[in-house]
Amino acid sequence: xxxxxxxxxxxxxxxxxxxxxxxxxxxxxxxxxxxxxxxxxxxxxxxxxxxxxxxxxxxxxxxxxxxxxxxxxxxxxxxxxxxxxxx
Amino acid sequence: xxxxxxxxxxxxxxxxxxxxxxxxxxxxxxxxxxxxxxxxxxxxxxxxxxxxxxxxxxxxxxxxxxxxxxxxxxxxxxxxxxxxxxxxxxxxxxxxxxxxxxxxxxxxxxxxxxxxxxxxxxxxxxxxxxxxxxxxxxxxxxxxxxxxxxxxxxxxxxxxxx
Amino acid sequence: xxxxxxxxxxxxxxxxxxxxxxxxxxxxxxxxxxxxxxxxxxxxxxxxxxxxxxxxxxxxxxxxxxxxxxxxxxxxxxxxxxxxxxxxxxxxxxxxxxxxxxxxxx
Numbered sequence: 001x002x003x004x005x006x007x008x009x010x011x012x013x014x015x016x017x018x019x020x021x022x023x024x025x026x027x028x029x030x031x032x033x034x035x036x037x038x039x040x041x042x043x044x045x046x047x048x049x050x051x052x053x054x055x056x057x058x059x060x061x062x063x064x065x066x067x068x069x070x071x072x073x074x075x076x077x078x079x080x081x082x083x084x085x086x087x
Numbered sequence: 088x089x090x091x092x093x094x095x096x097x098x099x100x101x102x103x104x105x106x107x108x109x110x111x112x113x114x115x116x117x118x119x120x121x122x123x124x125x126x127x128x129x130x131x132x133x134x135x136x137x138x139x140x141x142x143x144x145x146x147x148x149x150x151x152x153x154x155x156x157x158x159x160x161x162x163x164x165x166x167x168x169x170x171x172x173x174x175x176x177x178x179x180x181x182x183x184x185x186x187x188x189x190x191x192x193x194x195x196x197x198x199x200x201x202x203x204x205x206x207x208x209x210x211x212x213x214x215x216x217x218x219x220x221x222x223x224x225x226x227x228x229x230x231x232x233x234x235x236x237x238x239x240x241x242x243x244x245x246x247x248x249x
Numbered sequence: 250x251x252x253x254x255x256x257x258x259x260x261x262x263x264x265x266x267x268x269x270x271x272x273x274x275x276x277x278x279x280x281x282x283x284x285x286x287x288x289x290x291x292x293x294x295x296x297x298x299x300x301x302x303x304x305x306x307x308x309x310x311x312x313x314x315x316x317x318x319x320x321x322x323x324x325x326x327x328x329x330x331x332x333x334x335x336x337x338x339x340x341x342x343x344x345x346x347x348x349x350x351x352x353x354x355x
Binding site for chain 3: 003004007010011014017018020021027028029030032033034036037040041043044047048050051056059060062063066067069070073074076077078080081082
C-alpha cells in the first residue's frame with residue numbers, strides 16, 4: 001500500500017463530513033454548503049486518482065465537475081433568495 | 088464590436104490551452120464553441136478592451152498573485168487555529184466597509200480576494216459600501232477595519248483593473 | 250517526493266476545513282472555514298500534480314483548474330451567504346454586529 005493510496009482514502013473519507021452536514025443540517029442553507037464543499041472535494045479526489053492510476057482524463061472530469069457543481073449551487077442560491085433565474 | 092473580437096480570441100486561446108492539441112478538427116471545434124460563447128455572452132464583457140494590451144497591468148498582476156497567495160496561506164492557518172482550538176475563539180458579525188474603487192470588474196475582483204483572505208466573506212455591494220461577514224470582529228472603529236479588510240489589496244486591484 | 254508532500258499538505262487542509270464544517274455554530278461561519286481551507290487544500294493538490302508531471306497535458310490542465318476553482322469557490326460562497334441571509338437564517342448566538350440588517354430592511 002502506497003502513501004498516495006492512503007491520502008486518496010483520507011480524501012474520499014472527508015466527503016463523509018460533508019454527507020453528515022447534508023443529512024443533519026438544520027436548515028436548507030447548511031445542506032447547500034455541504035453540497036458546495038463536496039463539489040470542491042471531488043476535484044481533489046479526481047486529481048489524486050489521476051496521479052495514482054496515471055490516467056490523464058480524470059483531471060478533465062474534475063474541471064467539468066466543478067463547473068457543473070458551481071451552476072447547481074448558483075441555481076439553488078437564487079432559488080432560496082426568492083428570485084427568478086434571469087434576474 | 089471590438090469587445091466581441093477580444094472575447095472570441097480569449098475564449099479560443101482558453102479552448103486550445105484546455106485541450107492542448109493543434110489538430111485541424113480540434114481548432115474547428117474550438118472556433119465553433121468560441122463563436123457560440125461570444126454571441127451569447129459578448130454583451131457582458133468589459134467595455135475598454137484596450138486595457139488587455141498594456142503590459143504594465145500584467146506586471147502588477149504577477150506581483151499581486153504573490154501577495155494574494157501569502158495572504159491566502161495566512162488565512163488558512165488562521166482558520167485552522169480557530170477550528171482546532173477547543174474553545175473556538177470566534178466573534179462573528181457583518182460589518183460595513185467603504186470602497187475606494189469604481190469599476191465593476193475591479194469590485195468583483197476585490198470581493199473575490201476578500202472572500203479568500205483571513206476570516207472575511209463579501210456579502211453584498213450597495214453603492215459605495217461593501218458588507219462583509221467577519222469571523223472575528225476585532226475593532227469597533229470603521230476606519231480601522233476598512234483598512235484591515237480591503238486596504239492590502241486595493242492599491243494592487245486599482246493598478247490592474249481600473 | 251515534493252509532489253507527495255504537497256498533496257499531503259492539501260489533504261491535511263481539506264481535513265481542517267471539513268472539521269470546521271462540523272464544529273462551527275452557524276451557516277455563515279461554516280462557509281467561512283470550509284470555502285477557504287478546502288479551496289487552498291485543493292490548490293495544493295493540483296500544484297502537487299503539476300510538480301509531478303511537469304508541463305505536459307495533465308500538468309497544464311491542473312494549472313488551468315486553479316483559477317477556475319478560485320472563481321467558482323468565491324462566487325458560490327458569496328451567492329450562498331447572500332441567499333441564506335435573504336432566506337432569513339439568523340446569525341449565530343455569538344454574533345456581535347450586524348450592519349447589513351438595516352440596509353436589507355430598507
